[in-house]
Amino acid sequence: MLVTTFSKAQKADILIKNGKIVDGTGNSWFLGDIAVKDGKIVAKGHLDSWTAPKTIDATGLIVSPGFIDVHTHMEDLEKKDPEAKNFIFDGVTTVITGNCGTSRTDIKKYLDYLDNLKMSINMATLVGHNDVRKAVMGTANRTPTEEELQQMEAIVEKGMQDGAVGFSTGLIYIPGTYSKTDEVVRLAKAAAKYKGVYASHIRSEGDSVAIAVNEAIDIARQAKMPVEISHYKIVGEQNWGRSKETVPLIIKAREEGIDATIDQYPYTASSTNMGTMLPSWALADGKDSIVARLANPAIRKRITNFMLKGLKKRGKEHFSYAVVANYKPDKSYNGKSIEEVNTMLGKAHTAEEEASTVMDMMSNGGSSMVFHGMCEEDVKTIMQYPYNMFASDGGVRVMGEGVPHPRSYGTNARVLGKYVREQKVIGLEEAIRRMTSLPAQKFQLKNIGLLCEGYNADLTLFDEKTINDLSTYDNPHQYSVGVKYVVVNGKLTVNDGKHTGERNGRTLKRGV
Template sequence: MLFLFLASGQLLFGQYDILIINGKIYDGTGNSWYYGDIAVSGGRIQRIGKLTNASAKDTINAKGLAVAPGFIDVHGHIETGIFSQPTADNYIYDGVTTVITGNCGGSESDIGDFFRRVDSLKPSINVASLVGHNTVRNAVMQRENRAPRPEELQAMEKLVDQAMKAGAVGLSTGLIYIPGAYAKTEEVVALARVAGYDNGVYASHIRNEESQAAEAVTEAINIGIEAGIPVQISHFKVSGKANWGNSRQTLDLVKAARSNGYDVTIDQYPYTASSTNLGVRLPDWAFAGGNDSFMARLKDPGTRARIKKEMLQQLADYKYKNYSYAVVANYSADTGYNGKSITEINALKGRKKNRNEEAETILDMMAGGGAQMIYHGMDEGDVKYIMGYPFCMVGADAGVPVPGKGMPHPRAYGSNARVLGKYVREEKVMSLEEAIRRMTSLAARKFHLRNRGLLQEGFAADIVIFDPVTVSDHSVYVQPHQFSSGFTWGSW
């Protein structure tokens, strides 16, 4: 077969690799769909339009289906999972072709080496990474609960700089996690500034998503202003019953920053439960100095009582009567706890039904190595209100689960399908064009992923074909290992 390419890479005559015909093209800009064909060769989109005489090795008839750019998930944690599941089926069946990992302050420490290993793996998805503040701080200062000395700050700056030079897309923080929680704003500003020199983004799991969410959003915005770097606020939410409805106030802060000329955007997973570790229920200081110090604090009756007092204060602040909103996703020391709430586990242990005893149960589980949790702490009204914001992207906040293993949050399987099915088709929170724009070009623009996120000639052939009439998520909390449906042809 003879191939002749023009300078643009366009095929002059001959055969394309793939032709997608008769589809409704949603190009990722947010503009209205149109009917057209797409010709792909060499992993690139060569032509779009009515391609009546074109031929290809593979032709896909997308009649009645939507053809869109592959979705870009801006908030992932796939460092380990991708190596055991390189096909990343949970993402592929949800329409995702690119994942940005290294979020919430946690990334691989050698980003260049990580990219080389991912490349040699030839995974089904494209992978970009942020460099994590917690990773960098841990490398330099371990779990010290104090400000860095000048030479320590310099060492951290150097690590961020190296990661950016190796291709990181920005700096992430997880300011509720250890040791990130020990950092003051100035430290983060200094490191974000370094990431900003190389066109990076500052992506933050902010310091508080509950009663102090407004202060934490303000801190993230100010870090961006002072460091001169665009800001992405991760998994935007307000948690804790007492704070429901406050998304109006916190989102107003984002809108105000934008109207003042600061590039601040957000992302979200479309669920009312969050997922993180059990340790976030304890005060930060309990973990200072590392695991031995933590275990010693648990054994000391006075210190244990102080920890418990702060835990119960947090519970009261959120207006919860007990820990029934906290459900175990995975407790390695006893997987029999998986799927049960702290209240249920406390009862299983034969303990009295009260929050004081439940806090004891949590401390016992922390001594047993801690657990991955699902917290049912958000309001559907807030979730929808945040989703209505035009500069909100989708980030599943997930890894690559091993099918059937553990109890991951359903967001790992169904985030995009849920937005398209439940929120676009059924509840009409936004148009399909708009949802696709958020999942594609908005994300590519924000994280500087060039030549992706749009169906445009010359762009990477990250293409997803799906049925907007049937696309649905099926993963639920009690049975999470269910793929989304509707993505008939997957992606390339």
Template sequence: MKRLLHIVFYILLAISAQAQPTFDLLIKNGLVVDGTGQPRMKIDLGVRDGKIAVIGGLSGATAVQTIDATGKIVCPGFIDVHTHIEGSIQPNPGAANFLFDGVTSVVTGNCGNSAKDLGAFFQELEKLGIALNVGALAGHNTIRSEVMGSVNRAPTEKELTQMQALMTKAMKDGALGLSTGLIYIPGTFAKTDEIVALAKIAAANQGIYASHIRHEDHRVFDAVAEAITIGREAKIPVEISHLKVAGKASWGKSDSLLSKLYDYRSAGIDVMVDQYPYTASSTTLSTQLPDWALGGGTDSLKIRLANVKTKASIVAEMKKMLAESGADNYSFAVIANCPWDTTLNGKSIPTVTQKSKGSAYSLDDEIETILKLCSRGPRVQMVFHKMGEEDVKKIMNFPFCMIASDAGVASFGRSMLHPRAYGTNARVLAEYVREQKIMALEEAIRKMTTLPATRFNLSDRGQLRPGKAADILIFDPNKITAPATYDQPHAYSTGMEYVFVNGVAVIEKGKLTEKKPGKILKRF
């Protein structure tokens, strides 16, 4: 009798095991684009425990959730390697603007600005719960400010040692590398050798050097050359952030610039770039002033402006900078967010000037408007319409260019921010792939997945392959749209039917699930 009970027990156990689903998630009949650039193929995909388990014919398999993806693209989640989410993800951990745009992983800490303590930042996000995966760079501006403030000079030996110690700690905390913002205070005051000293620490820890280079206008060639020098001397891969040729005087120079990048690569320099697919940039209004005028912060700027001779020098240099860019006024400059007067949001500098000066205003009046705004204190965020469409397309087609938004987590409806915060990837897929056909869908997806994953050493992301993390998108390429515009920027991209992060649906049937399966992506 006892033996019979054992037999019955094992029979029931076997039946129970057979009844268990094979996978947590089964995606059937989809057109799989694996992220490598290879042509799509109709095949099934099974997910188990947050990882891709099997890719192949799975007609007999069972799953907790099965999705029929007939006619739909199934691809890796997009990786946005140039974001600024410090301070914006905490109130918005769902990061909806990124999810609707297909982004499942971001790299923050760009342009030299990062959390002061990356270890604490990562712990904060883990405790909070986040909808997407987050990695971070260590920002040079943040490190320099911590040690030196905003002074315009080289660091002493002691100060450089302190900066190196902060960089070492950041890498130990899991930073993916070093970023610089060489048009911003205080980064603009740093000489090349200072950056090399910090980049060497990133290199020793298998990190990357990502740079908002010193110039993006007619001086872009010199600025790129500096980034290459840093890469060569520090023996570190170079990522040039949001590559562009800005200002009408520079339009058409992308061919020569890309040719130079090919030359650098042929010479053994590991250089790549990223780009957002728009003809306008977004940064602070203070970038329209000469660097030296900004040293020491707002109080120092006010002192300089109170001195008639010094102010005249600032104005003269602003006019020179404007002329060299190919512009004769500031009509390209539109206020995205004025912290103390939101009625200015969406208005150009000439429009703001006209309101106070009347229709007969001059260039000097426009400059006066800028100086008053910059001396007020809080940063005024701008949208600058300064790039040419043909240059944007040529840079986009560079094989070593990845797609990146240069955005933070958006608070829906707040400020007149750049539409790239909502529509970067969708715009590429809808406008440049589907409508203009400047590249194949598979190539665009490679630029959004495998290329950034490989570049930033995110070894378990960016490709549909067994063992990789199950960050997966399902969408109809004919329905992807990016409705966000400069006039109406707060509009989510549409067309993403399913978005999975680590095997968990964060968008299901086009709607947010409010789940928070995101992880911290560290260097080690």
């Protein structure tokens, strides 16, 4: 009888056979099988007695938990492609949005909207300081009153009650840059009450980077909460090499007992809005005020001086490092540096004229930009820190729209191709740990990020010999290659390299 019981076939929905299983813990790969049923991983090991209507021969493929991208900007982009193909083909099955202080302020409404939309990936969100501040005090360049602070606290608390996973800041952006540390601490405490994470785009990633890292750590210390420093980097030629100074600040914070971790996208260019090229005082009080300031010759002169000073610090003569990603009034600007745009417009080949071109573009609503300002050595130093996870800082992309930073398409494939396989900066199992269980642990996302029985069946199967990012700065609209199968909550979303059209993602709420 024992024999009968033993040989009795067990049924799964999907059976993955003979894969190299990398379970997300950082442990070595092993050869084995995985059974998926009713959205869960139900068995792992040598599953000879199992059958399923769908069997995947994973011979030669890595079987890993679906990747978790903790730093994205999805707001308004989800509906452009609910299949989220740029993420899915990069192996990503879960993203966290609401970063850099930008989020919806009504988290319940947003999560309901996402549940209705049904995406191919799971999504969680933070509640963002900039939008909370805007809701209460617009883009005023001043300290909030006690009453305004309480109103902001109430929005953050409500967001946390509605399921946000934490509180984010973008302290270089308007209006977050107008806040003092005390204000951020007060609002972070409102999220800490609900055990949220403090995720920060810190006040400087260039000249004042060490002070900014310490401010983020201090906010976590005061608010008694975990901190995630977003897209850890060193910007500006004059600062290159300083990751050797800033990574130890994280190590020191952890030694002190502060749960500090970081994330990174594996590129030497950043991407953000054009406004970051201007002094923050020039961008207060809304569009009309900005346009009025930019029409005033004396103010233009002050802004030009500010911009030229920054350029000189970088040791550059032209704004060649700043490339237009998506300028809505004129698509012919896209993909060109400010220096090139300026020349295209027939203006004199001087940095002053280029600064003036930037201000003219700002008067027309500005643009998203790609800034080439980091060095490979810092990227690698940061990558080698074990509590650094990989995150795109991207969003859903639509084929052919603008010339965006390639990170939205290629972050994970680039780590696995360029940095793991080719350059051996870190090992495969280590890279996968940082794409899966580390982000899940940090943001308290339950039952994902590991290949364990009972966990949700989010899986990425890829060929470690061919996985690669194809997206480049010049030609960004290319999906990564090498991801062969993706399963999201038990449903096959990529089958033999093709998106099945399945949209089985769900929203993930704090602690659920």
